[in-house]
Amino acid sequence: MFDVVALGELLIDFTPYGVSEQGNILFERNPGGAPANVAVALAKLKNKTAFIGMVGNDEFGTFLKNVLEDNGVNTDGLKFNKEVNTTLAFVHLNNGDRNFSFYRNPGADMMISTEDIDFNIIKNSKIFHFGSLSLTDEPSKSAALAAVKYAKDNGIVISYDPNLRPPLWKSLEHAKEMITLGLNFADILKVSEEELEFITDTKDLKEGTDILFKKGIKLIFVTLGEKGCFYRYEGGFGLVEAYKVNAIDTTGAGDAFLGAVLHKISDKSLKQMTDMKKEEMEEIIKFANKAGALATTKKGAIPAMVTMEEIMRGI
Template identity: 55%
Template sequence: MPATGSSPLIVSFGEMLIDFVPDVAGVSLAESTGFLKAPGGAPANVACAIPRLGGSAAFIGKVGDDEFGQMLVDILKQNGVNSEGVSFDKEARTALAFVTLKTNGEREFMFYRNPSADMLLKESELNMGLIKKAKIFHYGSISLISEPCRSAHMAAMKVAKETGILLSYDPC
């Protein structure tokens, strides 16, 4: 059930990508003969979970101006997430990840980010007004890895902190 707008806003910042998961459980990526696409990226997943729990959420990040990027923004909207903070990159593609859970319980990842659009988010592309409306600013660690996204991330955190917003960090 989407939030009514009366709930405090939680802004989630970071990556949104396409996960490709094997169509058969318990195999390695190399052993898989087929993959299913699924929306991914921990901050985007958090944003989609919030309205399902009755809260109000927005997402800030960057995707490619491609089929996958458009699909991901549509998924945000379908889940009741404000997508005003999403930027589209006409040059870089949306990130892809191949992910599997092997029978021994180990996860295996293979990322395609060379660089991907989320890595190229600039401070000038941030919707600071959206951040300032939040009660909680949630973010992960992936957006802190490389520039220019790292600087954009630090600027967003600074605005959130100066505004008195609670910071929520997911180290995974």
């Protein structure tokens, strides 16, 4: 039995790493991809996790498979594509914040089909986690929807992260349509402040999360960077402040946060999650805020995921 099975993109993040003698920016090869980051974040916290996705049959793909296995993530659901290369993303940093240039036209993560999915892996999980980038194109869209529908039909808790990456969508209208489609399955939702506004057309955290809560989403977490996390669930809503750190790279911070949340609730039923007292919910968010903050003090995504020892050591 897996605590969490994650489906989606596994890719190479090329992260800035200083300059050459000629003054050119150097890039370091780092493993990434939001759902894969979450799987590793949980594995680093000693949860049993598995990843379902596709990489190219190239050196990058082999590297990524090895990284997942070295971090304790089951890769039985990871497939190799012989025709399409592993997806690449170049990370551009500005005062610790980042944006991306993607090489994904197509990329191997988009090419996973329903026939590639081992549904037994999903059946043997407590939580199924996916992201919206699997919904940008076919055949990954149909594969992701088949997987999440299967998980839902089998009573598995659904975790969803609608990553908004405008360059990867045909249009913002298409992005909103597909992201909203994913919301229909979600029990647990992690969104950024920007994504909440994009989905609900309001900047007001109370109003936006209320709109989503009324859609039937049970646990909602809005990550606010250095301002912390706003949450809403059956027991109420509130803001939990962030920890102050010297952030050098925010790539993967939200995934470290979500991994820490899922770690704390993976042994609970959905009813037990929704029945939690506010004090317990806020303690979970404090723990997750610490994981997210610590991840920003390291470069890269998967390499920045933190251990329990690091979280307990504090900030």
